[in-house]
Amino acid sequence: MSELLIGGVETFSTVDFPGRLAAVVFMQGCPWRCPFCYNAVIQKIGQPTNFLWPKFIEFLGTRKGKLDAVVFSGGEPLVQDGLAEAIKEVKSLSFEIGLHTGGYRPEHLERVLPLVDWVGLDIKAPFIAERYKAVTQTNHLDKVLQSLDLLLKSGKDFECRTTCDPRLLSVEDIYVMADALKAKGVKKYFLQQYRPVEGDKVTTEADCEKFFKDKDLLEKLKADFEEFDTRR
Ligand code: SF4
Secondary structure, three states: OOOOEEEEEEEEEOOOOOOOOEEEEEEOOOOOOOOOOOOHHHOOOOOOOOOEHHHHHHHHHOOEOOEOEEEEEOOOHHHOOOHHHHHHHHHOOOOEEEEEEOOOOHHHHHHHHHHOOEEEEEOOOOOOHHHHHHHHOOOOHHHHHHHHHHHHHHOOEEEEEEEEOOOOOOHHHHHHHHHHHHHHOOOEEEEEEOOOOOOOOOOOHHHHHOOOOOHHHHHHHHHHOOEEEEEO
16 A cells, blocks of 8 residues: 555545546645745645545545545645555546646656546746746746646646736736747646735735736637636
8 A cells, every 4th residue: 555645635625626526635745835835834744644545545435426536736746756556546446536736756747647637737937947936946947847748748638727926926927928838739727816825914905816807818818728717
């Protein structure tokens, strides 16, 4: 049996795998440090946890016919080497598999991709090295681009999505990101609203909503992608 390090579990979700009723496993470990992180407690890997993998598998045994899928989320699921084995265990119970990732470790994504039914790929910043570093505090842009190419070549169902944190991104940045995604052949793109995290005393509701009230931007995105929507 696989031994994933889990930070938390959502036993029922209608929003984490489009069109599916899913349980979500939040895996420990994350190489990013997004300022909008709502899951910062699980960024560090190896913490004591009450969420044990064998117990989760036991729980899934009681959900057959009630859930369609299991989503591996994070954190960053591609951090843990046991992911493929864990996915195989879940698939043996006849659940579909969703994966949320920022595209870290493309070589690992390539290994697990044949086992996965749907992927949500986070696009955190424009594909411009200095902008990507400024927003994410990391140099992972090349990895993200490799992961995106893998997804495009795989033919797997996937979406790209961006959390619109007004402290990090402008409306202009979204135009730049959308143009790059469209040029690569991405078909599905979603904008997610940022909700101020604890400690953010400066961001107003109007700041968060500016992306979603920009009619020109929304019309362009609707025209550019086969599927575009906002999540608020
Ligand atoms: S990728 Fe997710 S878990 Fe990691 S820092 Fe960003 S928001 Fe937090």
